[in-house]
Amino acid sequence: MRIDEELIEIWPNEVCDTFFKDGRATRWSENLFRQEADTGIFPIQSWADFEQQFRSQFFPVNAEADAVNALEGSSYYQGNQTVDDYLDSFLTLVSDAGYTDPWTLVVKFRQGLKTNIQSQIATMPFGRPADTDPEAWYATARRIDQAWLTNEAFQSTLWSMTMAPTHSALPRPTPLSMFCFPQSAPPPVPPRPTPPVLSGGIPMGVDTIQKTHPAPPRECY
Numbered sequence: 001m002r003i004d005e006e007l008i009e010i011w012p013n014e015v016c017d018t019f020f021k022d023g024r025a026t027r028w029s030e031n032l033f034r035q036e037a038d039t040g041i042f043p044i045q046s047w048a049d050f051e052q053q054f055r056s057q058f059f060p061v062n063a064e065a066d067a068v069n070a071l072e073g074s075s076y077y078q079g080n081q082t083v084d085d086y087l088d089s090f091l092t093l094v095s096d097a098g099y100t101d102p103w104t105l106v107v108k109f110r111q112g113l114k115t116n117i118q119s120q121i122a123t124m125p126f127g128r129p130a131d132t133d134p135e136a137w138y139a140t141a142r143r144i145d146q147a148w149l150t151n152e153a154f155q156s157t158l159w160s161m162t163m164a165p166t167h168s169a170l171p172r173p174t175p176l177s178m179f180c181f182p183q184s185a186p187p188p189v190p191p192r193p194t195p196p197v198l199s200g201g202i203p204m205g206v207d208t209i210q211k212t213h214p215a216p217p218r219e220c221y
Helices: 003-010 013-019 023-039 047-058 063-071 083-097 102-112 115-122 134-163 204-212
Strands: none
Touching (some): 063 083, 102 115, 102 134
């Protein structure tokens, strides 16, 4: 199997798609295949050839000096990265810089950590990693960072639940019998007509009664 076919066979497709189809890597791979088309021979015949050409194309000439300069500054600090991402870049830097002393690794790693994480590790009353044990510092920092991320996710979920609108039951309609409607006033009673008054000041009704039922004669003794 040719080295280019073996490379694609071993590496996941997404790695090849992202690495060999963007920027300089794209131009480099296209140049390799162009050379193969011109000469009939693929320029890379072994993994040693691939490593040598890959390093010459994509690794800086002064990788060690660049890594040392980065570790002596603050550009490598964790910042907003997770500890996992920070650790990956940190390990690459110390490898390029050639740092192997455990105490130096701990100092540089701790210096770049977020203040709250490194302070929590440094002030642990029990189980504090030694300043000459970088692996213990890496593991402890990852554990604390994971705990922070889990707590933040919980707090975010709790906040969203608290702020969600509550769907309370609608009020039951009040029965009509509970309402007090104003009652209409009864129609006014017309005043009874006053009987006409006859001459002599005797009402007609009284005069009629006197005629119908005359009073007995008065006797004088």
